[in-house]
Amino acid sequence: MKHILIVQGGGRPRGNTAQLVEHFAQGARDAGHQVETVSLLQVPVNGCLGCNACRYGKPCVQKDGFQQLIPKIQWADLLVLASPLYFWTISAKLKAFIERFYCIAQPDDHPPLGRYEKYPEKDCALLLTAADNFFWTFEQAVAYYRFALVRYIGFHDKGMLLAGGCGSTNGQQQIDKTNHLAEAYAFGKGIYPAE
Numbered sequence: 001m002k003h004i005l006i007v008q009g010g011g012r013p014r015g016n017t018a019q020l021v022e023h024f025a026q027g028a029r030d031a032g033h034q035v036e037t038v039s040l041l042q043v044p045v046n047g048c049l050g051c052n053a054c055r056y057g058k059p060c061v062q063k064d065g066f067q068q069l070i071p072k073i074q075w076a077d078l079l080v081l082a083s084p085l086y087f088w089t090i091s092a093k094l095k096a097f098i099e100r101f102y103c104i105a106q107p108d109d110h111p112p113l114g115r116y117e118k119y120p121e122k123d124c125a126l127l128l129t130a131a132d133n134f135f136w137t138f139e140q141a142v143a144y145y146r147f148a149l150v151r152y153i154g155f156h157d158k159g160m161l162l163a164g165g166c167g168s169t170n171g172q173q174q175i176d177k178t179n180h181l182a183e184a185y186a187f188g189k190g191i192y193p194a195e
Contacts, residue, residue, distance in 0.1 A: 008021050079125075088141065126162075
């Protein structure tokens with residue numbers, strides 16, 4: 001059994017991304033994993049200020065929702081980041097959450113890959129929704145995920161579900177008219193194949 005934390009970075013409370021998250025979570029639960037979902041609509045997290053207080057043994061100077069998320073991050077074996085596509089990348093709320101990992105990094109005298117700090121060992125996965133479904137729709141968001149989470153922080157990528165063609169941004173969500181919800185359930189159920 002694994003501990004899975006899903007961080008939903010915005011979108012409508014019952015929108016495409018929320019539905020994708022629910023189906024992924026149900027699949028993971030049905031596979032026997034413990035799952036918790038946090039919505040950044042309810043837990044406000046500000047972007048990093050770059051003040052470096054955390055680099056001098058002090059806690060983060062910002063007193064926002066990130067403080068309550070630190071134990072959840074530490075608990076998790078897998079962090080699943082979920083977002084609608086905004087301006088061709090992840091939401092600002094989710095990016096702010098990722099930036100704040102800076103305050104949980106530790107000094108590293110022998111950093112891998114040229115980093116000067118080390119982060120907790122975690123697996124990660126990405127869930128994205130978008131109205132469009134061009135071949136390039138998710139290119140920028142995927143590049144950010146791979147660079148920031150996998151290459152820099154060093155999390156282990158467990159995969160992505162890129163759910164395009166979910167309906168107009170001005171209209172009702174239409175993810176239920178696609179195969180993406182079934183794909184999300186299967187992704188959650190098989191994220192850690194039984195041994």
